[in-house]
Amino acid sequence: MKEPTLNPESGFLRLRVDLSYDGTNFAGWAKQPDQRTLQAEIEKALAVLTQSQLATIVAGRTDAGVHAEHQVIHVDIPEKIDISNFAFRLNQLLDEDIRIKSVVYAPANFHARFTASARTYRYKIIDGARITPPLDRHDSAEWFRELDIDLMNQASSLVLGEHDFFAFCKFREGGTTIRNLLQFEWVRDEKGYAVATIKAESFRYNMVRNLVGAAVCVGEKRFEPEWMEKTLKDKVRIPDSYVFPAKGLSLIKVDYPSESEYLTRYNYYMSSTASEEPES
Amino acid sequence: MKEPTLNPESGFLRLRVDLSYDGTNFAGWAKQPDQRTLQAEIEKALAVLTQSQLATIVAGRTDAGVHAEHQVIHVDIPEKIDISNFAFRLNQLLDEDIRIKSVVYAPANFHARFTASARTYRYKIIDGARITPPLDRHDSAEWFRELDIDLMNQASSLVLGEHDFFAFCKFREGGTTIRNLLQFEWVRDEKGYAVATIKAESFRYNMVRNLVGAAVCVGEKRFEPEWMEKTLKDKVRIPDSYVFPAKGLSLIKVDYPSESEYLTRYNYYMSSTASEEPES
Numbered sequence: 001m002k003e004p005t006l007n008p009e010s011g012f013l014r015l016r017v018d019l020s021y022d023g024t025n026f027a028g029w030a031k032q033p034d035q036r037t038l039q040a041e042i043e044k045a046l047a048v049l050t051q052s053q054l055a056t057i058v059a060g061r062t063d064a065g066v067h068a069e070h071q072v073i074h075v076d077i078p079e080k081i082d083i084s085n086f087a088f089r090l091n092q093l094l095d096e097d098i099r100i101k102s103v104v105y106a107p108a109n110f111h112a113r114f115t116a117s118a119r120t121y122r123y124k125i126i127d128g129a130r131i132t133p134p135l136d137r138h139d140s141a142e143w144f145r146e147l148d149i150d151l152m153n154q155a156s157s158l159v160l161g162e163h164d165f166f167a168f169c170k171f172r173e174g175g176t177t178i179r180n181l182l183q184f185e186w187v188r189d190e191k192g193y194a195v196a197t198i199k200a201e202s203f204r205y206n207m208v209r210n211l212v213g214a215a216v217c218v219g220e221k222r223f224e225p226e227w228m229e230k231t232l233k234d235k236v237r238i239p240d241s242y243v244f245p246a247k248g249l250s251l252i253k254v255d256y257p258s259e260s261e262y263l264t265r266y267n268y269y270m271s272s273t274a275s276e277e278p279e280s
Numbered sequence: 281m282k283e284p285t286l287n288p289e290s291g292f293l294r295l296r297v298d299l300s301y302d303g304t305n306f307a308g309w310a311k312q313p314d315q316r317t318l319q320a321e322i323e324k325a326l327a328v329l330t331q332s333q334l335a336t337i338v339a340g341r342t343d344a345g346v347h348a349e350h351q352v353i354h355v356d357i358p359e360k361i362d363i364s365n366f367a368f369r370l371n372q373l374l375d376e377d378i379r380i381k382s383v384v385y386a387p388a389n390f391h392a393r394f395t396a397s398a399r400t401y402r403y404k405i406i407d408g409a410r411i412t413p414p415l416d417r418h419d420s421a422e423w424f425r426e427l428d429i430d431l432m433n434q435a436s437s438l439v440l441g442e443h444d445f446f447a448f449c450k451f452r453e454g455g456t457t458i459r460n461l462l463q464f465e466w467v468r469d470e471k472g473y474a475v476a477t478i479k480a481e482s483f484r485y486n487m488v489r490n491l492v493g494a495a496v497c498v499g500e501k502r503f504e505p506e507w508m509e510k511t512l513k514d515k516v517r518i519p520d521s522y523v524f525p526a527k528g529l530s531l532i533k534v535d536y537p538s539e540s541e542y543l544t545r546y547n548y549y550m551s552s553t554a555s556e557e558p559e560s
Binding site: 020021022067069087091096097098099100101131132133134135137138139190250 | 300301302347349367371376377378379380381411412413414415417418419470530
């Protein structure tokens with residue numbers, strides 16, 4: 001199997017594929033033996049259409065049970081392949097919990113992962129001992145106590161910007177835990193659920209679900225909002241029991257700079273250790 | 281098994297149970313041999329908690345694949361049964377695609393079906409060849425062409441009020457097809473989906489999905505809005521191919537009059553032939 005490079009090898013063309021999935025019945029993005037994963041399902045469908053074994057590169061490697069309203073991948077395909085109606089033909093092969101939204105030839109220097117400038121996630125919580133409507137059970141987590149959104153926003157705003165997020169990252173060998181948190185905001189949606197929007201250039205493994213768990217500790221008044229900042233500064237990892245479940249989490253957007261910035265962005269990634277770690 | 285009457289038999293007390301379900305994996309409300317149905321699942325759970333075989337009566341007998349954000353049933357249970365935490369205990373026994381929202385003792389003369397004054401349904405369509413986001417696939421139907429909401433509202437308004445809805449009712453033996461349509465309105469929701477709210481005192485079998493299919497014929501400009509009124513008046517049944525799929529349909533509300541009106545409402549039902557037919 002070919003590992004993609006910054007630009008496709010001779011004889012190949014790079015496709016940008018935008019897609020959406022319900023992560024409920026997947027063991028996450030990355031291929032694993034004997035598991036139903038998003039990567040495996042998509043590469044299987046690509047193999048049928050191209051008669052080649054091709055490797056996909058993904059913008060945000062989502063964990064088991066995490067959803068994507070909007071995910072981006074790239075794949076280099078032999079240039080002889082006809083890509084007309086490619087999204088439609090992929091969707092015919094895929095189960096309906098994965099849907100390809102679009103397939104286009106990628107501009108030069110486009111790399112789904114290493115030219116992405118930001119990832120945005122949503123986390124949805126049904127709080128206050130409410131009964132979860134069955135149709136909402138797949139993409140929301142439950143919390144028994146009522147949450148105070150204002151306190152959560154106070155706490156969340158205290159960790160915005162570039163910091164060492166060690167306290168909110170599950171331990172993994174290698175790589176820096178310094179990240180630039182661009183947005184972390186809570187609202188009540190039209191159903192009254194507590195919904196966070198969380199955006200960063202990139203995330204460490206479990207970082208979003210750790211930040212959500214910490215904000216909930218403040219929202220239920222176990223700790224003052226300042227505890228969030230203190231935890232960040234003290235670099236003492238929060239307990240695993242604070243980590244919120246995967247099913248409430250959805251990748252909702254991947255941002256890319258303008259085409260002329262792709263190479264700069266790629267080199268920035270390559271020079272930073274951010275490239276060493278899965279993002280969610 | 282005891283068949284409930286207007287008021288519970290001596291030694292029994294009537295419960296009003298409000299609930300919600302994802303109809304995807306149910307063969308509809310009503311019990312059927314060797315099928316997973318809502319009624320069977322709920323009566324099984326009630327049997328565990330009460331040690332009795334009890335029959336439930338439902339406000340809106342939803343078809344296979346139809347959902348309920350808000351459904352109401354009643355059941356008469358032996359008066360010695362302790363109903364504290366009854367909703368919680370039922371939810372522990374039920375799968376998570378059914379959730380009991382509340383359980384209370386019903387007021388005198390309450391009958392889930394025959395004192396209900398109106399049922400409101402929602403129908404959700406993802407139109408214009410858009411790809412259905414996988415998390416929305418369970419409760420929306422797809423339509424390839426773009427729909428004109430204004431035309432659909434014009435058409436829908438022409439069939440409001442009390443009429444013989446024969447043209448929009450699947451043939452069933454017995455019962456009148458006269459119904460009083462109280463609301464039939466289309467909006468674009470926050471995701472841009474075409475969403476109908478359809479309210480009547482009661483509905484005939486398949487009537488909502490027939491009305492939706494007819495409105496879509498107008499929305500895609502196959503027919504003028506006036507065709508809807510003409511079809512109603514001509515009483516020529518529309519083709520089955522116009523009937524929209526179950527999965528886009530959800531019962532969202534059941535209305536009851538004030539307690540003092542229950543008996544009047546019950547007698548009104550009993551005197552009309554509306555009582556002879558399933559409602560959705």
